[in-house]
Amino acid sequence: MIRKTFFTLCFALLFIIQPCFGIPIQFPPNDGPYTGDYVLISEPGRYTLEHNITHTYPVGVIITSSSVILDGQEFQIKPASTGGPSVGIWVSLLDAKGEPVTGVRIQNITILDEVSGIYLEGTDSSEFPWGSDRTSDEKMKNAQEFGRDIKTSGVTITGSRIGMVSKDLAALSIWQSEIRNNEIGLQIIGGIPDIRDVIISDNSGIGLHLQKTSGGDITGCRIEGNHGPGILLDQTTGVHIWNNILDNLVNIKNNESEGTTLFHPLLNQTNIIKGDLTGGNLWAMGGIPVYVSHKITDVDHNGIGDIPYTEAGLIDQYTLVPSGTGYSPPETDAEPVEQVPVTHTPVPVSTPLSIITGIHAIIIGNTIPSEMQTKTSYPVTITIFNDGSDDWLDMHAVGIKATDQAATSGPEWLVVPSIVKSKQSYTFNFELMSPSTPGTYELSYQAARGGQGVSVTFGRPYKKVITVK
Known part of the structure; x- marks a missing residue:
């Protein structure tokens, strides 16, 4: 009617x-x-x-x-x-x-x-x-x-x-x-x-x-x-x-x-990421802010990048940077360190903390053992952190998506079951079954939103290397 x-x-x-x-x-x-x-x-x-x-x-x-x-x-x-x-x-x-x-x-x-x-x-x-x-x-x-x-x-x-x-x-x-x-x-x-x-x-x-x-x-x-x-x-x-x-x-x-x-x-007005100056845009790609990936500094901490950002041939003169989070260049006056060749082995890669407006998430830790016995169940945890400005509600379906070997060894999708406020974390407890064949495996997890068939992921995958004996 x-x-x-x-x-x-x-x-x-x-x-x-x-x-x-x-x-x-x-x-x-x-x-x-x-x-x-x-x-x-x-x-x-x-x-x-x-x-x-x-x-x-x-x-x-x-x-x-x-x-x-x-x-x-x-x-x-x-x-x-x-x-x-x-x-x-x-x-x-x-x-x-x-x-x-x-x-x-x-x-x-x-x-x-x-x-x-x-x-x-x-x-x-x-x-x-x-x-x-x-x-x-x-x-x-x-x-x-x-x-x-x-x-x-x-x-x-x-x-x-x-x-x-x-x-x-x-x-x-x-x-x-x-x-x-x-x-x-x-x-x-x-x-x-x-x-x-x-x-x-x-x-x-x-x-x-x-x-x-x-x-x-x-x-x-x-x-x-x-x-x-x-x-x-x-x-x-x-x-x-x-x-x-x-x-x-x-x-x-x-x-x-x-x-x-x-x-x-x-x-001089509040911008979309709560800074004091309004000018350009906050740019990111796949959850990674360009002030990190493109090393855009904010020396005076006014929330505006010190250098322009170019996209599709167009120039943003006043890229937004959350105050105090712009890229910091390394010190250049330190004594040079002799480079010693090393043999690289796979190591866990964690997503860096970010500050972004809206719904966002990163994985910050786990208790998955580095060494396991074949075909053995292990109680483990993974912790996800709300590094966005908004509180997570049930409707947001924020959680962790497992891929490849991680998805076959444990749950493919873990959803946060309760409200998690901005700057707070949630720890999942679940069982992980080790592979049946000895070897070195890389487990990959992704902070994500939307449940099965999720299309929105946050940051880089979180990886854990395990040795199965």
């Missing part, structure tokens, strides 16, 4: 598209085997979800009017079944009178398992079986050039092929939302996007795809753990990317784009 809290409510919750007051509304699909429940909002006003919506029609909520506020009140929208084309919320390009739809606000709602979580229609919707390419239609082209304004906030989209699609929209604002575990997080074509305080994480492809946009800001965001580029700049101009945490194997891919800046003139 959707409730309209002012103006007279005019919506359809039917099995075919029905116009209000008999005014024909052209909305796809006009024909075809599309039946089932949906909600149509065709008048200005404030609407609230009163319960979850599970739609059998391919679109859950259709907005064909300007000046609409849709408040989900933390309820969710999802399709009754997956596999077919589906959209959680569709905002039309034109209203029933042929005027551009603008002034739409979508807030406090969760959208699950759609083809497109939110679809902001442009002149070409031909990717859907009911859509069409109307780029040659003068009325549609004029509507595209109109300064349409749509804003989303407090929105969570997960499990979709594309979290949100925006086409030909001049002014798009996405604030304080979470776009995670989709194939593509956000796809924005054209316009001037304003993306603030958004988590774009763990998407199997691109996190944020900007195509032919001009200007706009990406700030206060955590773009991390995406399998493709965190941000793909595709023929864009003049986008400003500043005060974000970027932690992907490829943070930015730059495709024929120009005028992008990765920093803001320094501001």
